[in-house]
Amino acid sequence: MFADYSWGELLSIFAMQGFAGLILFSVFVLMALGLAIIFGQMGVINMAHGEFMILGAYVTYLVSRLFETYMPALFGIYFFIAMALAFVVAGALGMVVEWTLIRRLYKRPLDTLLATWGLSLILQQLFRSVFGPREVGVTIPQWMMGSLPLTDTIEVPINGLFVMVLAMSISAAIYVLMFRSRWGLQVRAVVANRTMADAVGINTERTDRLTFGIGCGVAGVAGAAFTMIGSTGPTSGQLYIVDTFLVVVFGGAGSLIGTIASAFSISQAQSILEFFLSGSMAKVLTLLAVVGILMVRPQGLFALKLRK
Structure with a gap:
């Protein structure tokens, strides 16, 4: 697998694929943090989590079109407004879903799995009816375009750097919210007893x-x-939901540090293996490695210690 490349080429390949893995890691972290909060703290298997992600993507798409059409002078800052609206819209829908559906199914994990899977199908059809079956993309602001050359053979896209900074900022905010706020103390108290x-x-x-x-x-x-690194379609969320659950389970349900470590490990493994093998084989080998580790350590990389 490595015999056809020189040491210099291998170093460049590992550096480029490693950075591509960091971009994938950023998406995994943002997806898995939300799922770790829901699954780890509440025990709810939310199969519609990918559709909440796509809802945020479509909100960003609508805001970008709005700014592009009516406020082109402010187009450079539209993403920050879109990100805040995506959080509010997805969070509000989540609270409605919890009030109307999830609260009736606590301590019934199989029922929550089936109910949220049905919800994911409903949301996919709703997205397809409103936005059409084809994928849509946003126009990236000018300041996010281009790349930063690190060496003669390695370049880092600016939008990828921005996504990584965003992921780390959200991770820090979640940590403060969970371990340095009154609400986080209440959540941990509810989980404990x-x-x-x-x-x-x-x-x-x-x-x-x-x-x-x-x-x-x-x-x-x-x-x-x-939306900064890919196009959005009605079923795009399903491409990430399995990997996201894998990240949460492998890291240890309810552990934010474990979620980040797991997302980094899985994203780097998939990115590097995809270059030398096919995408499907990279996923298979990564899954086999994770399953093997979970057989030895079923509680995940980092497990919370709860008083029983």
């Missing part, structure tokens, strides 16, 4: 709703970031 948390005055239903809404909102931000 729901009955006792309810007894000391924590509104567990409200905490669950906000948790689900924030998780879906982060997925919406992931969708906004996704």
